[in-house]
Amino acid sequence: MQRRDFLKQAALTTAAATATKLSADTTSASQGKIPRRPLGKTGEHLSIIGFGGIVVMNETSDQAKNIVAEAVDRGVNYLDVAPSYGDAQERLGPALAPYRKNCFLACKTDGRMKADSQADLDNSLKLLKTDYLDLYQFHALTKMTDLDKCLGPGGAIETMEAAKKAGKIRYIGFSVHSVETAIAAMDRYPFDTVLFPLNWVLVSQANFGPQIVEHAQKKGVGILALKSMAKTVWPADMKKDHPEPKCWYQPASYPHEASLGLRWTLGHPITAALPPGDERYFRLAMDVAQNYKPLDHGEEQALLGRAPGVEPIFHLGNDV
Template identity: 55%
Template sequence: MMMKRRNFIKTTAEAVPLLSLFPADLAGMIRETPPGQIEKRSLGKTGEKLSMLGFGGIVVMDATPKEASSRVSEAIDHGINYFDVAPSYGDAEIKLGPALEPYRKDVFLACKTTERSRDGARKELEQSLKRLKTDHFDLYQLHAVTTPDDVKQIFAPGGAMETFLAARNEGKVRFLGFSAHSVEAANALMDQHNFDTVLFPVNYTTWYGGNFGPQVLERAHDKQMGILALKAMAKSPYPEGTTSKVPKCWYQPLTDPEEALMGLRFTLSHPVTAALPPGNEKLFKMALELSSRIKPLSDEEIKMMKEKGKAGTPIFQYPMA
């Protein structure tokens, strides 16, 4: 039955990757908008409600302590309560820990590890807890899982999953999730374990131009997982030979406010709890300023975004090249 279901999802998505798989109807999601603040949405079955924009730790990478505190404070003032960071983001953990400390009890803090072994994941978990000045993470995630070999290592004897389960039993993490950069890896992870959340690219160009996304969102939605989104404000890969790139962005981002708004609206028209804007502090600030205008796309706008996405160059595609 599971194999037939997987084949059905794959065949359907390959044939017609339509937004109609997830119409701009968020009736199944609890949504609240406190006065003067950003909308909050329910996170799968966890009982948590997160701001529909999250704060990626890269925003404070290489910042001074004063700059880090200012950026975190501004996000809090807008109603941001979802913060996500990882050891691979340079000194982001070191900068975010003190800046977030005054607000820790009121926010949902997510962290990640690229370690695939039990011992490596344990070492990184303990280091991250110390750097972030907390005794637990609300969400701990396997980071940037891409290949079937990654998944095999994670679930093998002595693999990272042993640390994840132990840490949850110890109260050092509340929920377990993963981020993935391929449909293949995301599906394999969902086959192996009932994770609480998935963090995955949801972008109009990868969706329509790369056939990348519908397969994962449908399965995660069916499993009542919390869906968190990356790359809502991505435009395309940098053209070959580009020498001037936006800091902290390995892809070409949407820098025009109206285009960025449409990118965010596309992503958040799906049953996505929250989108993480780019780690570039100027683009993050722009997303904050646009937040009050984020609303589901109309049918006409969906058609327009489909044509725009099909004409673009995606940064991810399915199947993997």
């Protein structure tokens, strides 16, 4: 067996072996609600499904209020948004206000330096109608140069540390689309969380993701997953005109496949997964989460049997 194939198989075997344990460790605030899991060393417990702010982007105020209220009622307490998500912050802030004290609100900055990240933070607090964020993250670290800027002199980390001292943020994390950069970040700074893509196609076809999971576990970093319902890239002739305006990638086409994909991701030692920003996928994810059980062997093999030949949305080696 080649080393690449061995790594893939080892990752999949680990996922299957941990599924039962994760199910047993999962805790729920109350019966019938979406269950929760601990977040690294923080002492926080988050719903295993997060509310991605893109869900309310370009929606009316009433629509935003209704979906946020439903999510909270069903047990979602983890919400994540970013300045780059159009008007999502403007919509989410008022909708979340009645429930803010009982929710874990995460936001991000695209700023790499102190000045622009401070501007992002001040504006996000204003738009989100809150005086603090539970988690503030560097957004979409891709290259090592991004990390160097954030952690270097005059970098965005200075904004975060000052804000934490002032009580404006509670935890510091990052989102990332690079295995190399993710591992380097966890080695260079004691981050509380990492948010990254983890799905069945990425792991089985590109060996992308298991390295981050393993390193985060060693460091005690809370693990949050993106793209659990993602499948592949859009064809070249559909990149600018496709049926999912809130998804830059092609999600699993059918509800059954999307559900299996989400359950596969939740079978890993993660705290929570963020589904696609489309409301239909978010509602499906809430249904899966409320009735979550790990994939059995047959389900996992059936899902993975659909992966060969599918183009993953990320690759190793594209992140340097």
